[in-house]
Amino acid sequence: MNVMSTRIKVIWVVLVFVILSVALGYAESDEVIDFYTTRAEQVYQSRSPFESGIQFSFKAHTYFKIFNGDQNAIVTDSAETVYYFNYGEIDSTKVVYSFKREEQAIEFSYPNIFTDDYVYNFYPHDTGGGDLSIGFDSKDFEIGVPIGIAVIDRDRYFLKWLYMHFLFDKRADRFSRSYRFTEVEGFVFPDSIWESRARKTFFASEYYRIETGISDIKIYR
Numbered sequence: 322m323n324v325m326s327t328r329i330k331v332i333w334v335v336l337v338f339v340i341l342s343v344a345l346g347y348a349e350s351d352e353v354i355d356f357y358t359t360r361a362e363q364v365y366q367s368r369s370p371f372e373s374g375i376q377f378s379f380k381a382h383t384y385f386k387i388f389n390g391d392q393n394a395i396v397t398d399s400a401e402t403v404y405y406f407n408y409g410e411i412d413s414t415k416v417v418y419s420f421k422r423e424e425q426a427i428e429f430s431y432p433n434i435f436t437d438d439y440v441y442n443f444y445p446h447d448t449g450g451g452d453l454s455i456g457f458d459s460k461d462f463e464i465g466v467p468i469g470i471a472v473i474d475r476d477r478y479f480l481k482w483l484y485m486h487f488l489f490d491k492r493a494d495r496f497s498r499s500y501r502f503t504e505v506e507g508f509v510f511p512d513s514i515w516e517s518r519a520r521k522t523f524f525a526s527e528y529y530r531i532e533t534g535i536s537d538i539k540i541y542r
Contacts, residue, residue: 354441360478362435370508371409371430376541378405385425388528398422431500495519505538
């Protein structure tokens, strides 16, 4: 009886230790995520050219592609335009050459995903290098609110990549947008943007992709 009682006590001690270890691990993980997301949010507010109110311009070269069921491009189009921004909004444009089809809208600005609207997590493949991946998930699954992965500089908290998937976008069956970033005079600009969609048509599904490369970034002081 005493032996059984001792075993039960040992089991309970081990269980309590495991539970406390897991709880403390989660708490530590939450604190670390809070640290990085707070710093990244501060950098976003001060270093996003679309939030800071600076005047700037860049050249965007965009390709528009439609794919069939075999993933072969059946329609391609392209355009090149210089965009001038003032206080985060397009002030004017200079068209080098335009799309042959209907003009394709491009979303240059990128959202602040480091807010209380999201649930965050680290990814197990993190090796402690210069890049830190943070997964973000929507709390309320609102239409138009993206989920995905943000890759930031571990030491300076700048965005380096942003992968977003819109699960509840009613305009498309599947819709994703990705950004790669570059730093110019302390501000974080997108230098590449990819947007992919899949839509069901009457006869089949239609897939298309918009690929945009950004160059000649200039900031006006």
